Amino acid sequence: MTQNANDFVLRGGTVVFPDRPPQPLDLLVEDGKIAALLRPGEPVAQGMPELPARDLHVFPGLIDAHVHFGLSGEKETQYATETRHAAHGGFTTLMGYFLNNEAYTDVFLREQKHARSRAHIDYAFHFSTANELHIKELQSYVTDYGVTSFKYFMNFKGEEGRYLGLDGTDDGYLHDLLKEAARIGKGEHRVTIVCHTENIEIVNRIRRRMQAEGRNTLKDWSASKPAFTEAESCVRAMYFAEHLGAQIYVPHLSTRMALDEVRRWRKRYPHVLVETCPHYLTHDENSTLGSLGKANPPFRSPDDVNALWEGLADGSIQVVGSDHAPRKRAGKDKGLWQASQGFPGIATILPVLLSEGYHKGRLSLERVCAVLTDGPARVFNLEPAKGRIAVGSDADLTLVDLDKVREVRWQELESYADYSLYDGWKLKGWPVRTIVRGVTVMRDGEVVGPQGHGRYLHRRLGEAPQHA
Ligand SMILES: [Zn+2]
Helix, strand or coil: CCCCCCCEEEECCEECCCCCCCEECEEEEECCEEEEEECCCCCCCCCCCEEECCCCEEEECEEEEEEECCCCCCHHHHHHHHHHHHHHCCEEEEEEEEECCCCHHHHHHHHHHHHHCCCCCEEEEEEECCCHHHHHCHHHHHHHHCCCEEEEECCCEHHHHHHCCCCCECHHHHHHHHHHHHHHCECCECCEEEEECCCHHHHHHHHHHHHHCCCCCHHHHHHCCCHHHHHHHHHHHHHHHHHHCCEEEECCCCCHHHHHHHHHHHCCCCCEEEEECCHHHHCECCCCCHHHHCCCCCCECHHHHHHHHHHHHHCCCCEECCCECCCCHHHCCCCCCCCCCCCCCCCCHHHHHHHHHHCCCCCCHHHHHHHHHHHHHHHCCCCCCCCCCCCCCECCEEEEEEEEEEECCHHHHCCCCCCCCCCCCEEEEEEEEEEECCEEEEECCEECCCCCCCCEEEEECCEEEEEC
């Protein structure tokens, strides 16, 4: 085989796996793929460049399955800024959510045009379903556009949905959506419906009362959406999914009550997957961040925080995603009820899990690896190209210094957003190099890879995704 300019052998690192202890191994990278896992020091072809990884842990390239682009500001340029931000955090693949009332045929072509020339790392899309056309075209979205996961907002019901310019859906719509998803994907090769679980009818009544009483703290925000409204909606989604044979995924799960319901339900129906977000692991409703800390779901109780760490450790939670919302701080510096929801968060996920999880004895490296690589890759049909260090997989690698202590400064993380929840936090455990298909895109806190290196991942049910 002739040597490619980007071929190399990675020497001296400790490779992290999702299902077994870390192991000292060298890796041979050829043509953007992993060509061999080698015993430390094992010889390779003469002249093969060596990349040193001594004292570093080598993770499969990290995947953030929950990202939003363009919630405010220009969406086009955010394919550049937010993928740079992600590269800083060791991420090699992002999955972005779209929410539209138009046909995704048009949305897809438009977004691809913006993303293709700008992305620094690989990317895929989830489509949010909001009208009848989306169900009718679901099969074509899977086959023609390589999208195998679809978001459904159980909280955009009726008038709430129409207020947002959507059709205004209901349980009947969810029923038909799950039925169609189950028809398209079967057995091991499923279409996944991502259900935002929230009983908005109850929330609306509590919210009106609270606003009338002038309550405006983060604790009030949480009390306006009690755990019961997440858990009940979760149970309803699971009941529907089981009845219709569909696979569902609960994003940003935030409460012990909902997690316990999932654990119970899985005994009768296994196709229920769960994600939580880093901020639910580090912040609770007693936070003094005010409207800056507004998110949906809200920060919860300290007991809920503990429950989520337990869920990550025992495998009840399969994925950690950021729910990254790149917005300016100005949109947050308003009264609680007016402030925008969400915050940036891709680049700090790994340091948070290492610093607050691994270094505090709450999470093994295997579990950190699983929820950021193998977990999302399995759920979202990115395997075997992504999410693992194995022969034939893409050479997406995240080199991590577990002992590096660094203070978070949003300016260094290059998002469109001008703040981080973790500004001033000293976190221990940082990525020092991000490699996408054999090419280094971030080195020692500097993005060095070219815009447009990132490729779209056209996902296929039961097969490796195609680069397009
Ligand atoms: Zn989200």
